[in-house]
Amino acid sequence: MINYKLMKNNNASSANYGRYYAKAVHTQTVDLDTLAERIQRNCTAKKSDCLAVLTELVEVLHDELMASHVVKIDGFGSFKVGLKSKYAKTDSEFNASQHISGCKVNFRPEYTIVANGTYVDEEGNTKVKKHAEAELTKGVQYKMY
Numbered sequence: 001m002i003n004y005k006l007m008k009n010n011n012a013s014s015a016n017y018g019r020y021y022a023k024a025v026h027t028q029t030v031d032l033d034t035l036a037e038r039i040q041r042n043c044t045a046k047k048s049d050c051l052a053v054l055t056e057l058v059e060v061l062h063d064e065l066m067a068s069h070v071v072k073i074d075g076f077g078s079f080k081v082g083l084k085s086k087y088a089k090t091d092s093e094f095n096a097s098q099h100i101s102g103c104k105v106n107f108r109p110e111y112t113i114v115a116n117g118t119y120v121d122e123e124g125n126t127k128v129k130k131h132a133e134a135e136l137t138k139g140v141q142y143k144m145y
Helices: 032-042 047-066
Strands: 001-010 020-024 071-073 077-084 101-108 118-120 125-127 143-145
Touching: 032 047, 047 071, 047 077
Parallel strands: 001 143
Antiparallel strands: 001 020, 071 077, 077 101, 118 125
Protein backbone atom coordinates (compact mmCIF):
# COMPACT_ATOMS: atom_id res chain seq x y z
CA MET A 1 0.00 0.00 0.00
CA ILE A 2 1.41 3.39 -0.96
CA ASN A 3 0.49 6.14 1.50
CA TYR A 4 -0.24 9.65 0.29
CA LYS A 5 -1.43 13.01 1.54
CA LEU A 6 -3.26 15.75 -0.31
CA MET A 7 -1.34 18.93 -1.03
CA LYS A 8 -2.69 22.25 -2.25
CA ASN A 9 -0.83 23.93 -5.12
CA ASN A 10 0.09 27.37 -3.74
CA ASN A 11 2.09 28.46 -6.78
CA ALA A 12 0.13 31.47 -8.07
CA SER A 13 1.80 31.27 -11.51
CA SER A 14 0.69 27.66 -12.02
CA ALA A 15 -2.29 26.75 -14.20
CA ASN A 16 -3.28 24.41 -11.36
CA TYR A 17 -3.13 27.05 -8.60
CA GLY A 18 -5.50 26.21 -5.76
CA ARG A 19 -6.02 22.62 -6.90
CA TYR A 20 -5.05 19.55 -4.91
CA TYR A 21 -2.71 16.71 -5.80
CA ALA A 22 -1.47 13.53 -4.12
CA LYS A 23 2.03 13.41 -2.65
CA ALA A 24 3.62 10.11 -1.57
CA VAL A 25 4.30 9.73 2.15
CA HIS A 26 7.33 7.62 3.10
CA THR A 27 7.02 5.98 6.50
CA GLN A 28 10.50 4.49 6.89
CA THR A 29 13.85 3.84 5.22
CA VAL A 30 14.99 0.25 4.72
CA ASP A 31 18.76 -0.32 4.85
CA LEU A 32 21.01 -3.02 3.36
CA ASP A 33 20.95 -5.06 6.58
CA THR A 34 17.15 -5.23 6.53
CA LEU A 35 17.13 -6.12 2.82
CA ALA A 36 19.63 -8.93 3.45
CA GLU A 37 17.52 -10.26 6.30
CA ARG A 38 14.36 -10.28 4.16
CA ILE A 39 16.16 -11.88 1.19
CA GLN A 40 17.47 -14.61 3.52
CA ARG A 41 13.87 -15.52 4.41
CA ASN A 42 13.00 -15.96 0.72
CA CYS A 43 15.90 -18.12 -0.45
CA THR A 44 18.61 -20.53 0.69
CA ALA A 45 21.34 -17.88 1.06
CA LYS A 46 22.32 -16.75 4.56
CA LYS A 47 21.94 -13.13 5.66
CA SER A 48 25.72 -12.66 5.67
CA ASP A 49 25.92 -13.88 2.05
CA CYS A 50 23.10 -11.55 0.99
CA LEU A 51 24.69 -8.62 2.80
CA ALA A 52 28.06 -9.32 1.14
CA VAL A 53 26.47 -9.40 -2.32
CA LEU A 54 24.39 -6.24 -1.73
CA THR A 55 27.39 -4.36 -0.34
CA GLU A 56 29.51 -5.38 -3.31
CA LEU A 57 26.66 -4.43 -5.68
CA VAL A 58 26.76 -0.87 -4.32
CA GLU A 59 30.54 -0.67 -4.82
CA VAL A 60 30.43 -2.12 -8.35
CA LEU A 61 27.48 0.10 -9.27
CA HIS A 62 29.54 3.14 -8.20
CA ASP A 63 32.56 2.01 -10.22
CA GLU A 64 30.48 1.39 -13.37
CA LEU A 65 28.63 4.71 -13.08
CA MET A 66 31.93 6.58 -12.62
CA ALA A 67 33.11 4.94 -15.87
CA SER A 68 30.08 6.50 -17.66
CA HIS A 69 28.38 3.12 -18.02
CA VAL A 70 24.66 2.45 -17.77
CA VAL A 71 24.01 -0.35 -15.27
CA LYS A 72 20.98 -2.48 -16.18
CA ILE A 73 19.60 -4.93 -13.63
CA ASP A 74 17.17 -7.19 -15.49
CA GLY A 75 13.69 -7.14 -14.01
CA PHE A 76 14.51 -4.02 -11.99
CA GLY A 77 15.75 -1.16 -14.15
CA SER A 78 18.75 0.91 -15.22
CA PHE A 79 21.01 3.38 -13.43
CA LYS A 80 22.97 6.09 -15.21
CA VAL A 81 24.74 9.33 -14.32
CA GLY A 82 23.22 12.71 -15.19
CA LEU A 83 24.98 16.07 -14.95
CA LYS A 84 23.91 19.34 -13.37
CA SER A 85 25.16 21.90 -15.86
CA LYS A 86 24.89 25.63 -16.47
CA TYR A 87 24.54 27.01 -19.99
CA ALA A 88 27.40 28.56 -21.96
CA LYS A 89 26.74 30.94 -24.86
CA THR A 90 28.95 28.91 -27.22
CA ASP A 91 30.67 25.55 -27.13
CA SER A 92 34.08 27.24 -27.09
CA GLU A 93 33.11 29.16 -23.93
CA PHE A 94 32.11 25.98 -22.12
CA ASN A 95 34.44 25.05 -19.25
CA ALA A 96 33.67 21.90 -17.28
CA SER A 97 34.96 23.28 -13.97
CA GLN A 98 32.78 26.38 -14.33
CA HIS A 99 29.68 24.96 -15.99
CA ILE A 100 29.27 21.48 -14.45
CA SER A 101 28.09 21.87 -10.86
CA GLY A 102 27.63 18.20 -9.99
CA CYS A 103 26.15 14.90 -10.96
CA LYS A 104 23.21 12.75 -9.95
CA VAL A 105 22.14 9.16 -10.45
CA ASN A 106 19.10 8.63 -12.64
CA PHE A 107 17.07 5.45 -12.29
CA ARG A 108 14.64 4.18 -14.90
CA PRO A 109 12.49 1.20 -13.91
CA GLU A 110 12.10 -1.63 -16.36
CA TYR A 111 8.66 -1.55 -17.94
CA THR A 112 6.19 -4.28 -18.72
CA ILE A 113 4.74 -4.26 -22.23
CA VAL A 114 0.93 -4.30 -22.30
CA ALA A 115 -1.14 -4.26 -25.54
CA ASN A 116 -2.47 -1.00 -27.14
CA GLY A 117 -0.55 2.27 -26.99
CA THR A 118 3.20 2.95 -27.07
CA TYR A 119 6.19 3.87 -24.94
CA VAL A 120 9.91 4.20 -25.55
CA ASP A 121 12.16 1.68 -23.80
CA GLU A 122 15.66 2.25 -22.39
CA GLU A 123 17.30 1.74 -25.80
CA GLY A 124 14.96 4.24 -27.49
CA ASN A 125 12.83 1.60 -29.22
CA THR A 126 9.10 2.27 -29.50
CA LYS A 127 7.13 -0.47 -27.80
CA VAL A 128 3.41 -1.16 -27.78
CA LYS A 129 1.51 -0.86 -24.50
CA LYS A 130 -1.71 0.33 -22.95
CA HIS A 131 -0.23 1.58 -19.71
CA ALA A 132 3.51 1.74 -18.94
CA GLU A 133 3.78 0.08 -15.56
CA ALA A 134 6.99 -0.53 -13.65
CA GLU A 135 7.39 -4.07 -12.34
CA LEU A 136 7.95 -2.73 -8.85
CA THR A 137 4.61 -0.92 -8.73
CA LYS A 138 2.42 -3.50 -10.48
CA GLY A 139 -0.87 -3.95 -8.62
CA VAL A 140 -0.27 -0.99 -6.30
CA GLN A 141 -3.03 0.25 -3.99
CA TYR A 142 -3.22 3.72 -2.45
CA LYS A 143 -4.19 4.85 1.06
CA MET A 144 -4.70 8.35 2.45
CA TYR A 145 -2.16 8.90 5.24
